[in-house]
Amino acid sequence: MNGPRPDMDFTPVRNGMDYLTSAVLHLAPTPYPSRDRPINDxxxxYAVLHLQAATEVLLKARLVREHWxxxxxxxxxxARSAFEQGKFESCSINATMDRLAxxxxxxxxxxxRSAIKDLAETRNALTHYGHTANAYAVEARAVTVLNFLLDFVPLHLQPALSSEAKFVHESMGAVAIDVRRxxxxxxxxMQELAGDLRGLEERTVICPQCRQWAVVVGEDPIVCRxxxxxxxxxxxxxxxxNDVLRGEFEALATDPCGCGDELVLLANTASNKTKDVGLCFACGTLYERKV
Incomplete structure (x- = not known):
């Protein structure tokens, strides 16, 4: 049916998440290249271009939540009128980071900061001058920035949102699935998280989303590190x-936990990844096959 095209609905937050999703897809193409050769040029x-755009847009989206x-x-x-029309010169990425901090x-x-600055310089070189660089080095810079955004978005941007918070949460869930590749x-x-997870191995399980041993139970909310x-x-x-145990009926608890909750499952923990133990997701208590 012919008719007028609907208006585009790309707010800065949606724009930034769209760039982030695209960057991850370019960093994790299907099938993923072998470890002996990098992603193709x-x-x-496009991973660099879109990741740099995502970083700048999402950081400025958070800055706007502080004050436009x-x-x-x-x-x-x-001037408010210039802001609402988008007719103004915005601050640099360095000024954005300074003001956020x-x-x-x-x-x-x-x-x-250095990784974000390097990524912006690489993006400018790719866009305006052509660029020759070691692919592994460029990928490493991109990965450091993506690492930053994986924390920044849920910890510092999403809590400042209202109507778009659900969209961001769902988008980050999809990103997490692709990040595993x-x-x-x-x-x-995982090397950076080793210190945070040390001493928590007995209540750390594999994440249903990213498949890393980084979910510490016994907390509310439970967060994949x-x-x-x-x-x-x-x-x-x-x-x-559902996703790790594949809905096995035998993995459900037969008795509630001593804390009064019934969230005991037969699970493997980071302390022994092959041993089945009863684990209460509510309080983190371990039971010897209490299922």
């Missing part, structure tokens, strides 16, 4: 039962 080029004038190059000359109290480490990201991120997807304890237990 075209995939890596902060995204102007000179906030002292900000100094005004919005969003932590950005020097390593993260990026070998270099997995290795780097790797992909940052979060659940209420009952939802986490249900998804673990």
């Amino acid at each position: 075209r995939e890596l080029k 004038s902060l995204v102007f190059k000179d906030p002292g000359k900000a 100094d005004i919005a109290n969003v932590p950005i480490t020097q390593k993260q 990026i070998e270099s990201l997995v290795k780097t991120r 790797f992909c940052r997807v979060s659940w209420e304890p009952d939802s986490a237990a249900l998804e673990y039962w």
Whole structure:
């Protein structure tokens, strides 16, 4: 049926998440290249372009939540009418990070700042001048920035949203599924998380989303330390039962936990990845085959 095309509905947040989703798909193409050769040039080029765009848009989207004038190059000359029409010169990515840290109290480490700056420079070189560089080095820079966004979006952007929070949460769940295929990201991120997970092995299980040993039960909400997807304890237990245990009836608890909850499943934990134990997702208590 012919007729007028609907208006495009790409708010800055939706734009940023669209770029992020695209970047991950380019970093994790199907089938994924072997570990002995990098992503092909075209995939890596668009991964860099879209990841840099996602970073700038999502960081500025968070800055707007602090105050709309902060995204102007000179906030002292900000005009609401110019902001609403998009007719203004916005601040640089470096100024954005400075304002997020100094005004919005969003932590950005020097390593993260350097990676974001390097990615922006690589993007500019690819766009305007052509660029020759080691593909593994470019991929490593992209992975560091993606690592940053995996924390930034759910921890600092999503809580500041209202109507778009659900969309961002669902988008990050989809991103988490694709992230599992990026070998270099997995290795780097798990190394960084080793300290956070140390001592929690007996209540750490594999994530139903990203398939990394990074979900610590016995917390509310339960959060995957790797992909940052979060659940209420009952939802986490249900998804673990459906996606990891494949809905095996034998894996359900026969008795409730001593805490009064019935979220005990037959699970494997990071302390012994082959041993079946009863594990309460609500309080994190271990039981010897209490199922």
